[in-house]
Amino acid sequence: MSRLRALLGLIKGDPRADRVVPPSGFTAQLTVLSAAAMAFLAVFALALSLASGRLAERWGTELAQTSTIRISAPPGQVERQTEAVLEVLRTTPGVALARPLDAAEQRALLEPWFGPDLPVESLPIPQLVEVIETASGYDSEGLRLRLRAEAPGAVLDDHTRWRRPLIAAAERLRALGVVSILLIAMAVAAMVTLAASAALAANAQVIGVLRLVGARDVYIARAFVRRFTLRALTGAAGGTALGMAAVALLPDASAAGGFLTGLGFAGWAWLVPLAIPVFAALVAFLATRNAALRALKGFT
Amino acid sequence: MIELRDVSYSYGGDALLSDIDLALAPGSFHFLTGPSGAGKTTLLKLCYLELRATRGEVHAFGRDAAALGRDGVAQVRRRVGLVHQDCRFLDHLSVAENVALPLVVSGQDAPERRAELDELLRWVGLHRRRDALPPELSGGERQRAALARAVIMAPDVILADEPTGNLDWEMSLRLLTLLVELNRMGKAILVATHDLNLIRQAKAQVAARVLRIRDRQLQVAGADL
Ligand SMILES: Nc1ncnc2c1ncn2[C@@H]1O[C@H](COP(=O)(O)OP(=O)(O)OP(=O)(O)O)[C@@H](O)[C@H]1O
Ligand SMILES: [Mg+2]
Numbered sequence: 001m002s003r004l005r006a007l008l009g010l011i012k013g014d015p016r017a018d019r020v021v022p023p024s025g026f027t028a029q030l031t032v033l034s035a036a037a038m039a040f041l042a043v044f045a046l047a048l049s050l051a052s053g054r055l056a057e058r059w060g061t062e063l064a065q066t067s068t069i070r071i072s073a074p075p076g077q078v079e080r081q082t083e084a085v086l087e088v089l090r091t092t093p094g095v096a097l098a099r100p101l102d103a104a105e106q107r108a109l110l111e112p113w114f115g116p117d118l119p120v121e122s123l124p125i126p127q128l129v130e131v132i133e134t135a136s137g138y139d140s141e142g143l144r145l146r147l148r149a150e151a152p153g154a155v156l157d158d159h160t161r162w163r164r165p166l167i168a169a170a171e172r173l174r175a176l177g178v179v180s181i182l183l184i185a186m187a188v189a190a191m192v193t194l195a196a197s198a199a200l201a202a203n204a205q206v207i208g209v210l211r212l213v214g215a216r217d218v219y220i221a222r223a224f225v226r227r228f229t230l231r232a233l234t235g236a237a238g239g240t241a242l243g244m245a246a247v248a249l250l251p252d253a254s255a256a257g258g259f260l261t262g263l264g265f266a267g268w269a270w271l272v273p274l275a276i277p278v279f280a281a282l283v284a285f286l287a288t289r290n291a292a293l294r295a296l297k298g299f300t
Numbered sequence: 301m302i303e304l305r306d307v308s309y310s311y312g313g314d315a316l317l318s319d320i321d322l323a324l325a326p327g328s329f330h331f332l333t334g335p336s337g338a339g340k341t342t343l344l345k346l347c348y349l350e351l352r353a354t355r356g357e358v359h360a361f362g363r364d365a366a367a368l369g370r371d372g373v374a375q376v377r378r379r380v381g382l383v384h385q386d387c388r389f390l391d392h393l394s395v396a397e398n399v400a401l402p403l404v405v406s407g408q409d410a411p412e413r414r415a416e417l418d419e420l421l422r423w424v425g426l427h428r429r430r431d432a433l434p435p436e437l438s439g440g441e442r443q444r445a446a447l448a449r450a451v452i453m454a455p456d457v458i459l460a461d462e463p464t465g466n467l468d469w470e471m472s473l474r475l476l477t478l479l480v481e482l483n484r485m486g487k488a489i490l491v492a493t494h495d496l497n498l499i500r501q502a503k504a505q506v507a508a509r510v511l512r513i514r515d516r517q518l519q520v521a522g523a524d525l
Contacts (some may be wrong), residue, residue: 020390020393020401020404020405021391022391022392023392029318057395085327148433206390208388209388209389210383210389210401210405211373211374212350212372212377213401213405213449214377214378214381214402214405214406214453215374215406216374216405217370217374217441219405295475296370
């Protein structure tokens with residue numbers, strides 16, 4: 001909290017305190033530039049992380065829903081096999097609920113294809129059993145084997161299950177996005193530390209004079225900290241704006257790709273990258289402060 | 301206010317100064333003389349804590365200098381006005397900003413102080429040069445600016461290292477008059493100088509003690525001056 005207040009104080013700033021250290025031209029631009037580049041990359045890492053998170057979540061909920069068992073048998077045997085299937089499911093670990101669909105439900109499923117007047121009862125339509133699994137899920141291979149033994153006409157259709165490794169991949173991708181953002185933050189911290197250390201070394205004379213007239217370390221540090229914080233903030237703001245524009249201009253993959261949710265930000269998530277410049281400023285603030293106070297300890 | 305007890309100092313080899321006892325009490329006025337290279341500047345640096353004694357104790361305003369952190373040293377320096385032999389300034393700031401620097405770094409540069417600054421610049425004859433940059437000043441102007449910077453905080457102790465080295469006699473007398481005035485207000489003054497005329501002139505005005513560094517020791521100079 002006090003760090004945050006110090007940060008706000010810095011940004012409001014004391015322009016006079018800022019002036020005690022001579023302006024530095026070219027190297028200042030480099031700090032701004034690298035902050036911008038890092039922010040640009042961070043926007044993409046963030047977009048990747050959020051999009052793969054969304055994907056994993058959506059696939060996850062679909063998967064948690066249902067699978068179906070389809071029982072096709074000669075008319076006389078359907079009822080017996082359905083009973084057998086239900087009995088198998090009752091004793092299968094990982095099955096939360098199993099329920100045969102009634103005629104009305106089956107008709108509703110077929111209606112889009114065959115119209116409302118389909119005489120379901122007189123047709124050899126397979127009986128469907130809806131299976132809702134528990135969070136841990138069931139062993140589909142085992143279930144398949146048991147069904148083959150008990151009800152030869154039953155086919156387990158767990159079409160959503162093949163997505164399971166994809167979900168794991170999406171989750172890993174999200175984690176990698178977060179790791180990338182952390183690495184980018186570390187790179188910013190390292191870059192700012194190097195730049196600030198160079199600036200401190202170049203201003204040894206100035207620091208000597210400030211010491212002679214009674215300046216405390218925090219005062220001297222502040223002049224440097226304010227500078228580098230503002231540079232990181234402006235650079236990162238520019239880089240973030242460019243990154244967000246680039247993401248907004250990405251071709252829309254969600255419509256064509258079907259299962260993809262698009263790489264961009266969705267809805268309120270557009271606000272998330274706005275935190276990047278603030279975060280960059282915070283990182284620069286801490287890095288410069290550290291570097292300055294450590295360097296000032298070295299000067300006698 | 302600043303006290304050296306049995307202090308020795310060496311830059312690494314043999315001791316440059318040894319067994320130095322010196323007390324800068326309120327209202328005291330000291331001159332420090334000695335041949336070039338005797339250690340006058342070194343002694344002043346010990347007084348404003350730029351150097352740490354290799355032996356003995358330095359006390360500043362009642363606190364043991366050896367126990368002071370860097371913030372403590374900064375606090376001490378706000379109460380010590382310093383005129384450096386080589387007058388160091390911030391070359392990218394104007395003369396006026398340099399003179400006001402001690403106020404700025406201690407957070408005391410309120411607008412009321414502006415008038416004081418003007419008066420001070422006028423007094424040292426730099427009001428017309430107030431917006432010049434330090435590298436544009438002559439040696440004498442630099443020393444006058446350094447003096448103005450040294451006194452702007454109304455310090456308790458004033459340490460001056462060859463403050464008249466680049467000044468003409470008239471300006472030297474003006475500077476002396478200011479130091480005497482400050483001394484009468486109770487400030488402790490220590491001036492390192494080769495300028496015997498200045499010392500004689502001062503002795504006519506205040507009870508100044510003259511110290512001399514000889515053979516690494518601090519001696520009180522007699523009437524031979
Ligand atoms: N940083 C340093 N490292 C090593 N030796 C130093 C250092 N500073 C000064 N000296 C040496 O210490 C001795 C005393 O120096 P000092 O500056 O105190 O002399 P001074 O009495 O002020 O001389 P002057 O009248 O010429 O100003 C000199 O021989 C000088 O070369
Ligand atoms: Mg000297």
